[in-house]
Amino acid sequence: MKPLRRRAAARPIEARARLPYPDGWFAVAFGKELTPGTVLRRRLMGEEIVVYRTRRGAPLAVRPYCPHLGAHLGVGGKVEGEDLVCPFHSFAFGPDGRCVRTGYGTPPPKAGLTHLAVREINGVVAVWHHHAGSPPDWELPAVPVDRYPAPVTFAQTIVDHPQEVVENAVDLGHVESVHRFSNARVRKPMRLDGARMSIGPAVQRILPVLGAIDVEFDVEAHGLGYIVVEARIPRLRMAALVQMMATPVDPAHVEIRFTTAARLGRAGARDSVAMRASRLLTLALARSFWHDITLDFPIWQNKVYLPRPRLAQGDGPITPFRRWAAQFYPPGAATPPDQVDPSQQPVADPGVLESEEEHSR
Ligand code: FES
Ligand SMILES: [Fe+2]
Structure with missing residues (x-):
């Protein structure tokens, strides 16, 4: 008879440490x-x-x-x-x-x-x-969607918070364990400018036949609800434009919306041969780009937010990111990392966690 496998139940969603709704x-x-x-x-x-x-x-x-x-x-x-x-x-x-x-x-x-x-x-x-009903005081930017074919879109509601989604973009340490890239490094350091955060990481991926391929990213977040990433593979003259948006639907869940389009070479006018080839490339690659993103979901859906994480060299600029992110909360609602009382740190759940039920639209 097979031995029973013991799994620790995930801490109920409502009992986990959560950040408030961001502006x-x-x-x-x-x-x-x-x-x-x-x-x-x-x-x-x-x-x-x-x-x-x-x-x-x-x-x-x-x-x-x-x-x-x-x-x-x-x-x-x-x-x-x-x-x-x-x-x-x-x-x-x-x-x-x-x-x-x-x-x-x-x-x-x-x-x-x-x-x-x-x-x-x-x-x-x-x-x-805005928590107090104030009107917009910054805008989302126009990004170069015209240089790409029409994107393929995906949406799924998961247990998470928008800050965790944006933090993932500066969390260099997880890129190897979760996404199977190697040699993750920062090409362009993180810049924080009002509601905008940008960073330029680079990674390598080993592909059959081609060997090690360098991938460069330009990541921008505008607030905690909108991320745009342009990824380039110079050796293959390929680029991809990805938008990732996390919208809180309730205190524990976000609806993730994701758009992706790929292009070959410079792919100029919409009716050019290169643009037609890019359209086919987009259709061929979209699901694998989305799959790469969903690799984070089991982690996000079961983690807690640690206001005072025990960071190590190689993590990426998580502390300055969190100081920047604190601007999107009502005053006093989210404590910047260097002002956190360590006794308030929640205890992480031990053991293997069951994933929450997923539902997609
Ligand atoms: S018109 Fe009567 S409830 Fe809307
Ligand atoms: Fe990730």
Whole structure:
């Protein structure tokens, strides 16, 4: 008879040390999902929101409950022209949120929807969150999506926090153990500039026939919800553009959105031969790029956040990264690493941890 394998149960999600919700821009949809007239229901930081696109093409996001009698506008709500129409009594709300008509032809009440700040950039629809309701004070950048074919996109909800996802980009130590690269090093040191963090790592991968291939990365994070990476393999004249976005849906879960596109040579105009070849390359490689990212998921889904980690040489610039990340939290909510009381350090779970259930859309 086979001996029973003992596995330590993962600490319940709600009992693990968690960072609070960060301020900043967070993706709520890919632009291509939100065709004109589409209404999407989303969860953002423990609350419902409704994201929709008017017939003329403007992406908008509102708090979900109709001020008339409380129906959820994301469940049966419809876009008519530039208005969002409630499914319950057909009251309509204009793009500025104001109620513009009732379903009875009577004068509309003085009521309105609460809009959230929205941006559509690089094929992503993002919503601004600030703990005190302050308006955006920085923007997501335009990245060179035009130099690449249309990306392949993936989305999956996992147990995690956005800071852990961005920290992974400066965590050089895990690149060998988790991603099977070797010779991880920093080509361009980390730079911290307002809401922007950049770093330029390089690694090697051993490929059959080709041997050791150098891969260079330029990584930028803008806040804790948006990462863009350009990866280059100079020897193969190949490059890839990846966007990775982690949006908190509740205190324990993030929805990961990922886009990836690859190109050969300089791949200029959209109809060039090189661009057509790049399109095929993107389709061929997208799933393996996504697979590389998912290798982190079992670690992220079961780890705790240690505010005072026991770091070692070779780790990458985790401490300055965390000082930078502290700016995205309400004052006093996230303690920078050099001010942490060691007695508050949570104890890591021993043993092998069962992974949480995953679900993808
Ligand atoms: S609840 Fe929305 S129109 Fe009545
Ligand atoms: Fe990773």
